[in-house]
Amino acid sequence: MADDAPEPRICINHVAGRYLVYDVNDIASLRTTWHMCGTLFGTLPQAQQQNIFLGLPLELMQEEARLLVDQRAAIIVDDSLAHRDAIKALSETDKADILALKIQEQDKLMLANREESIKRKEAAIENAKASGKWKTKPAKAPEATTSKAEEISLFATMSDTVTEDASGSGGGEELASTGQRTSPDDGNQRQYIIPMASSAIGPHSLRLPKESEHIPNPPDARYQVYKYLQSLGYFMSPGLRFGCQFVAYPGDPLRFHSHFLVKSLQWDEELSVLDLVGGGRLGTGVKKAWMMAGLEEGDAEADEPEGPSVRTFCVEWAGFG
Amino acid sequence: MTTTTETSDLLGLRSVVLSNLQHQHYWTDIKLLNTKVDIEESTEDGPLPRPMIYGRPPEQLYNPEPASSTNESSSPEKPPADKEYVLPVHLTEKLSLRTWASVFDNLPTPSGEAIRGGEGGDANKKRVVVAVVSGDSTVVYYIMHDGIVKPRQN
Numbered sequence: 001m002a003d004d005a006p007e008p009r010i011c012i013n014h015v016a017g018r019y020l021v022y023d024v025n026d027i028a029s030l031r032t033t034w035h036m037c038g039t040l041f042g043t044l045p046q047a048q049q050q051n052i053f054l055g056l057p058l059e060l061m062q063e064e065a066r067l068l069v070d071q072r073a074a075i076i077v078d079d080s081l082a083h084r085d086a087i088k089a090l091s092e093t094d095k096a097d098i099l100a101l102k103i104q105e106q107d108k109l110m111l112a113n114r115e116e117s118i119k120r121k122e123a124a125i126e127n128a129k130a131s132g133k134w135k136t137k138p139a140k141a142p143e144a145t146t147s148k149a150e151e152i153s154l155f156a157t158m159s160d161t162v163t164e165d166a167s168g169s170g171g172g173e174e175l176a177s178t179g180q181r182t183s184p185d186d187g188n189q190r191q192y193i194i195p196m197a198s199s200a201i202g203p204h205s206l207r208l209p210k211e212s213e214h215i216p217n218p219p220d221a222r223y224q225v226y227k228y229l230q231s232l233g234y235f236m237s238p239g240l241r242f243g244c245q246f247v248a249y250p251g252d253p254l255r256f257h258s259h260f261l262v263k264s265l266q267w268d269e270e271l272s273v274l275d276l277v278g279g280g281r282l283g284t285g286v287k288k289a290w291m292m293a294g295l296e297e298g299d300a301e302a303d304e305p306e307g308p309s310v311r312t313f314c315v316e317w318a319g320f321g
Numbered sequence: 322m323t324t325t326t327e328t329s330d331l332l333g334l335r336s337v338v339l340s341n342l343q344h345q346h347y348w349t350d351i352k353l354l355n356t357k358v359d360i361e362e363s364t365e366d367g368p369l370p371r372p373m374i375y376g377r378p379p380e381q382l383y384n385p386e387p388a389s390s391t392n393e394s395s396s397p398e399k400p401p402a403d404k405e406y407v408l409p410v411h412l413t414e415k416l417s418l419r420t421w422a423s424v425f426d427n428l429p430t431p432s433g434e435a436i437r438g439g440e441g442g443d444a445n446k447k448r449v450v451v452a453v454v455s456g457d458s459t460v461v462y463y464i465m466h467d468g469i470v471k472p473r474q475n
Contacts, residue, residue: 232469250471259472270415277412277453280463289472294418313421314470318382318450318462320346 010074012065013057014214019065019076020057027058034073035235036064037253061238062218063226069215076214224295225264228310236262243282244290260291260314267297276315284317291315328372331409335372338409338452341460342376350404351376357427370423373449374407382450382464383473405450407462412455424449425467446470 010026012019021027021038030036042055060068068074218226222245230236235249237258244261261283265271271292279290293312335353342348354373357365381402408424410416428447447467454460 260469265418267419268417270417273410273412273414273416273453276451277461277463283472284474287472287474289466289470291469292418292421296422297419311418311422311467312469313418313425314466314468314472315451316464316472318464320378321341321452321460321462 009072010068011077012060012068012074013077013079013082015079019060019062019216020079021060022057024056027056030058030060030068031252034068035230035233035252036060036068037235037237038064039238061226061236062216063223063236066216066218066223067227067230076216078214219264221264221266221269221294224310225262225293225312228293228312229260229262234260242286242288244279247288248291258288260289263290263292265292265294267294269294280315280317283315289314289316330411331372334409334411334454335374337454337458338407338460339374341452341458342374342407345460347379348376349379354406360427360429369427370420371408371410373424374409374452375404376407377404378402406448407450407452409452409454412453421465 010021010030011023012021014020021030027038030038038058038060040054040056040058042057065074065076069076226236226246229246229248233250235251235253235256236246237249237253239245239247239261241247242261244263246262246264247258248260248262249256249258261279263271263275263279276290276292279292283290291312291314293310295308296311297308339351339353343351352359352375354360354369354375357367357369359369360375379402382405406428425447428449430447431445448470449465451463451465452460453463
């Protein structure tokens with residue numbers, strides 16, 4: 001990547017034709033400095049239907065991605081290529097580092113779990129003693145300790161099984177095979193889950209890939225209108241919910257209702273009056289105005305010093321008829 | 322630009338809207354606009370892109386920036402409603418942004434500051450009342466503003 005960029009640019013990952021942002025800090029700066037909200041669409045893998053609170057990644061509209069690229073605020077990264085290259089580029093030391101990190105994490109986790117289960121057991125015994133039940137079976141006391149040990153060993157095997165199951169995928173095995181370390185705790189051979197998420201790779205960043213050729217290319221009328229309203233400070237979001245191209249908010253959507261349902265047109269593109277009526281009626285019904293907009297193409301005699309500008313018309317029901 | 326048949330169609334359309342305004346919605350002070358000279362303050366000559374109507378609705382159509390302070394005090398003596406420009410169109414027409422722009426370009430800019438106390442904001446935007454006529458002579462009315470004007474209820 002070129003060094004001339006004054007500050008680190010936002011990475012927009014191009015995945016299957018969509019423009020995604022994975023970094024929370026990038027998303028925050030998009031919202032605060034670029035007033036772009038995008039659409040979060042990450043769900044839990046096991047609960048896709050729980051889609052009220054969606055998480056990363058954030059999907060950007062084509063127009064948003066294009067504007068950021070044009071303003072040199074972001075680069076488009078071809079996601080699959082970037083991952084492939086990054087994994088190839090992992091050195092042996094990187095692998096050792098990651099592995100060491102994983103071993104540490106897992107040891108810590110295991111010890112914590114073990115302590116917790118011992119504590120739980122002791123607490124249960126205390127409870128039993130306190131409630132008097134314990135006294136009725138004094139002979140069972142030694143048995144309790146053995147069952148405690150059993151539970152520990154049971155827990156250990158269970159956790160190992162889980163790790164073995166999960167590590168069956170992809171690069172995990174390869175990396176795990178380089179780990180010759182034997183655990184101080186149980187001496188069993190262990191396998192490790194190495195999720196190949198970008199974040200886990202840490203400083204060996206995926207943020208230094210070649211810039212992708214998938215520069216978004218939205219239709220010109222749409223892009224010009226988007227850019228115009230965006231430059232006026234409107235928050236623009238996709239218009240699906242109101243049957244238009246964009247919904248324009250006068251401020252952050254958390255604080256404001258949207259004002260306009262935007263339909264972009266070319267200057268000479270014909271629009272049926274029925275569409276205007278439909279838009280106007282729908283917009284008024286939801287306390288918004290329906291807006292049609294397009295880049296003005298002046299006549300020959302018209303002199304426009306500022307060059308072509310976007311012209312907008314707002315339609316609302318007149319309140320009678 | 323427009324042929325004579327088209328012009329007569331548009332005039333027919335206007336007569337439908339005219340009678341609807343007069344007899345269903347009780348508009349007054351109605352004036353028909355055919356050429357630029359018909360519009361007050363206009364000095365140029367030449368036909369308007371489309372024939373229009375200028376008139377006064379019985380009630381003030383909404384102001385983008387209502388003067389809330391004067392609303393309650395002056396209720397017994399309501400000032401007459403502002404006159405509006407009406408553009409008749411037919412439901413099956415297809416119009417381009419260029420056409421809409423040419424309609425607005427021939428209208429005078431309203432001097433909203435004095436009347437409405439706005440600071441050259443939305444009150445100064447040109448607007449027309451679009452009268453959409455359907456085949457069964459139903460007429461519906463939409464307000465179109467030239468430029469970005471906040472919706473009234475928001």
